[in-house]
Amino acid sequence: MKGKKILIVISGAVVGFLGVWLAVAGNPPNMGMCIACFLRDTTGGLGLHRTAALQYVRPEILGLVLGAFISALVTREHRPVGGSSPLVRFTLAFFGMIGMMVFLGCPLRTLLRLSAGDLNALVGLAGLVAGVLLGVAFFRGGFSLGRAAATGRAGGYIFPAATALLLVFLLARAPFLFFSEQGPGSQHAPLFISLAAGLLIGVLAQRSRLCMVGGIRDMIMFGESYLLMGFVSLFVVALAANLAYGKFNLGFAGQPLAHTDGLWNFLGMALAGLCSVLLGGCPLRQLISAAEGNTDSAVTVFGLIAGAAFAHNFGLAASAKGVPAAGQAAVIIGFAVVLVIALASSKILERGGVARAGSGS
Amino acid sequence: MPEAEVKDARGMLCPEPLLIAKREMEKPGVSSVKILVDNATARENITRLAERMKWSVVVDSAGSDFLITLEKK
Numbered sequence: 001m002k003g004k005k006i007l008i009v010i011s012g013a014v015v016g017f018l019g020v021w022l023a024v025a026g027n028p029p030n031m032g033m034c035i036a037c038f039l040r041d042t043t044g045g046l047g048l049h050r051t052a053a054l055q056y057v058r059p060e061i062l063g064l065v066l067g068a069f070i071s072a073l074v075t076r077e078h079r080p081v082g083g084s085s086p087l088v089r090f091t092l093a094f095f096g097m098i099g100m101m102v103f104l105g106c107p108l109r110t111l112l113r114l115s116a117g118d119l120n121a122l123v124g125l126a127g128l129v130a131g132v133l134l135g136v137a138f139f140r141g142g143f144s145l146g147r148a149a150a151t152g153r154a155g156g157y158i159f160p161a162a163t164a165l166l167l168v169f170l171l172a173r174a175p176f177l178f179f180s181e182q183g184p185g186s187q188h189a190p191l192f193i194s195l196a197a198g199l200l201i202g203v204l205a206q207r208s209r210l211c212m213v214g215g216i217r218d219m220i221m222f223g224e225s226y227l228l229m230g231f232v233s234l235f236v237v238a239l240a241a242n243l244a245y246g247k248f249n250l251g252f253a254g255q256p257l258a259h260t261d262g263l264w265n266f267l268g269m270a271l272a273g274l275c276s277v278l279l280g281g282c283p284l285r286q287l288i289s290a291a292e293g294n295t296d297s298a299v300t301v302f303g304l305i306a307g308a309a310f311a312h313n314f315g316l317a318a319s320a321k322g323v324p325a326a327g328q329a330a331v332i333i334g335f336a337v338v339l340v341i342a343l344a345s346s347k348i349l350e351r352g353g354v355a356r357a358g359s360g361s
Numbered sequence: 362m363p364e365a366e367v368k369d370a371r372g373m374l375c376p377e378p379l380l381i382a383k384r385e386m387e388k389p390g391v392s393s394v395k396i397l398v399d400n401a402t403a404r405e406n407i408t409r410l411a412e413r414m415k416w417s418v419v420v421d422s423a424g425s426d427f428l429i430t431l432e433k434k
Contacts, residue, residue, distance in 0.1 A: 077401050081372060139376060147372035209402050214375060221376055226409060280374030
């Protein structure tokens with residue numbers, strides 16, 4: 001098990017470094033790597049939302065999936081499974097993404113923003129922890145989305161195959177893809193560098209099980225520090241890299257691709273944290289799991305994509321100017337829906353359910 | 362001593378298999394726990410938990426699944 005601990009620390013460190021370096025290489029500021037933002041840009045690249053500044057099929061995402069897929073094949077960990085409440089997972093992912101679009105980042109970018117001195121991310125991180133705590137309470141109350149079972153072999157290959165096809169389209173600069181000419185979507189590292197970084201992170205994350213919310217969850221639930229070590233090493237290395245590249249700028253105001261509305265930074269990330277923990281992992285982990293053949297995680301990724309499309313087609317997403325009223329309403333509705341799902345999927349409301357769960361049965 | 366009942370944690374994502382293992386291990390008077398899992402992540406998580414709680418761990422392959430036997434030392 002000792003080798004594994006070194007692996008999680010290395011994985012966190014590599015993601016932390018690349019997360020800063022990719023921004024130096026051309027990705028948007030404080031967004032060298034962000035699963036939510038890059039899924040959103042990819043959604044735009046496919047024309048599923050029409051915010052012209054946020055359209056680019058991000059090679060990091062494609063590389064991540066393909067790297068994890070190859071790694072899972074080589075280590076014989078690729079297993080086509082599915083059937084654990086796919087529509088519920090889609091819904092949780094949808095609202096989780098709304099929360100992330102209101103904060104402007106996934107749990108991974110929360111750490112990268114914080115490591116660059118963006119104190120709004122500290123508020124977001126507090127929200128993330130609060131969301132995970134709430135999710136943990138549901139797990140203690142017997143929350144479960146049910147069991148997945150082995151599925152037909154084809155199921156496990158559709159997601160990686162679709163990813164590979166999208167890569168072919170991107171490499172060919174297919175005329176039906178959208179490419180931003182200005183704004184964050186136009187800012188990107190050279191394609192092959194982004195792809196290589198994604199592949200490397202995909203392999204490392206598949207081997208180490210790196211997960212941004214899993215670290216917080218396991219520490220709270222089990223006093224288990226394994227995943228948290230990846231989280232911490234990611235932050236420390238990203239902080240060092242930001243200092244080294246002169247990108248560290250402490251404060252709330254004027255941070256790149258961020259807003260200063262503390263309440264919605266907190267609530268957006270709390271919703272994202274709650275949804276992620278109920279789904280069994282952060283967006284990064286869902287991509288890896290989908291690459292490993294988990295079709296429920298693939299449906300979760302489609303839920304994230306749908307959330308990104310809705311966030312931009314219906315004016316819910318935040319911008320540097322702040323969070324629109326519709327976005328605030330969407331977060332509130334998201335909490336209501338997710339809490340109903342969580343209650344309905346746990347034993348808390350059953351007679352004596354809490355006592356039973358509390359007594360450890 | 363009676364043979365421990367095998368707990369089925371197949372098809373579950375984090376943290377459920379670990380939660381099942383921990384609840385079984387913490388039951389009063391229990392010194393042997395058997396858990397069936399179907400993925401390497403759950404196998405590693407349960408192994409790590411058991412090692413931290415100073416239980417012995419034996420992992421057997423059961424087809425494409427893993428049968429984990431935990432014994433209190």
